[in-house]
Amino acid sequence: MFLRFIYRALQYRKQRLTLAFAALAVAATLATVLFGIYGTVETRIRSEFRAYGANIIAVPANGQTIPRDITLHAREQGAEASPFLITSTTVNGQPIAVAQFDPASAAPFTSYWHVKGSRECLAGELLHLDIGTKTPICTITGIVSTGGPEDTELLTGMNSDLNLASFIEIRAPGDRLESIRTALTRQFPEASFRTVQSVANTESNVVLKIRAALLLLTLLILAITTLCVGSNFSEMVLERSKEIGILKALGGAESRIAAFFISESAALAILASIGGYTVGIFAAAAIGKEIFGGDFRLETTWLVPLAVTVVMLAVAVLATAVATSKIWGIQPAIILRGE
Numbered sequence: 001m002f003l004r005f006i007y008r009a010l011q012y013r014k015q016r017l018t019l020a021f022a023a024l025a026v027a028a029t030l031a032t033v034l035f036g037i038y039g040t041v042e043t044r045i046r047s048e049f050r051a052y053g054a055n056i057i058a059v060p061a062n063g064q065t066i067p068r069d070i071t072l073h074a075r076e077q078g079a080e081a082s083p084f085l086i087t088s089t090t091v092n093g094q095p096i097a098v099a100q101f102d103p104a105s106a107a108p109f110t111s112y113w114h115v116k117g118s119r120e121c122l123a124g125e126l127l128h129l130d131i132g133t134k135t136p137i138c139t140i141t142g143i144v145s146t147g148g149p150e151d152t153e154l155l156t157g158m159n160s161d162l163n164l165a166s167f168i169e170i171r172a173p174g175d176r177l178e179s180i181r182t183a184l185t186r187q188f189p190e191a192s193f194r195t196v197q198s199v200a201n202t203e204s205n206v207v208l209k210i211r212a213a214l215l216l217l218t219l220l221i222l223a224i225t226t227l228c229v230g231s232n233f234s235e236m237v238l239e240r241s242k243e244i245g246i247l248k249a250l251g252g253a254e255s256r257i258a259a260f261f262i263s264e265s266a267a268l269a270i271l272a273s274i275g276g277y278t279v280g281i282f283a284a285a286a287i288g289k290e291i292f293g294g295d296f297r298l299e300t301t302w303l304v305p306l307a308v309t310v311v312m313l314a315v316a317v318l319a320t321a322v323a324t325s326k327i328w329g330i331q332p333a334i335i336l337r338g339e
Helices: 002-012 014-052 070-076 103-109 174-187 197-239 241-249 254-292 303-329 332-336
Strands: 056-060 080-091 094-101 114-117 121-124 142-145 153-157 167-171 191-195
Touching: 014 197, 014 254, 014 303, 056 174, 070 080, 070 167, 070 174, 080 103, 103 167, 174 191, 197 254, 197 303, 254 303
Parallel strands: 094 153, 121 142
Antiparallel strands: 056 167, 056 191, 080 094, 080 167, 114 142, 121 153
16 A cells, blocks of 8 residues: 555656656755865865965075975975085076976976976076077076076986985975874974965865865755655655545555655655756766866766755655645545545
């Protein structure tokens, strides 16, 4: 009888159940998108912030240089690191700072550089030197513009045999920044590891704010869905008051009758979760590609469909439970008299 009751409801009340299903399906789709983005937003945002440069700078605590080995230990901790050695030379009788660096390891920190020519030997644009100009250090092969101190420097490759650096730029994962900085401080007391607060704090704030916005948007969508589903099932209870009155007259318990309605909504929620997740993963991938760039990636982790299904079931059950509270107020005698 239980399954027959549900089947008849699906068969004869298609319009209201279709509306409830549509509301749950839309909510499931949006929940999939939001959960999918919520789970990857930290990784994506931190990847975007790599372009803003280092969040830790290692400088000498005493003296002029620090060990270049710091870069290896930083990488072992899961960070990116690049050493720079500052010296000087004279060009056309003018003293010029020379920054020796490792182009390969510096790549993540120099993506914002505007380079004309090749990077073997770069001259800052404010030096007003042309490509092909010979200097005591190298022959200029490119001109660089950064808007920073590099615009007044010569930049050339670092001698791999040197174990010295004037400073080292380190890019640590935002959630492990302090632990990595502390570990490096213990290993290298001769160096001072300073957090670049403008980068580190901004990164953390952006991640927290975006996650909070996604969470609030998800809650708003679920609240609207709960009201929509609850309204549909409230009308269904009123429409089926005669059936409910007959069931109660035959000895049916209110809780058992309410379970019929809750089972209907739970079945709709599961179907809506499947359909919503299928559409949502493609929508999340498209939105992620549009906002963050990169490849079209489908996030297929099992946590998202599980979370969507659990949330949709909770929304459907809550909405239906509120609607079915009216069952206790239906009087069989009044219903059977046709009043």
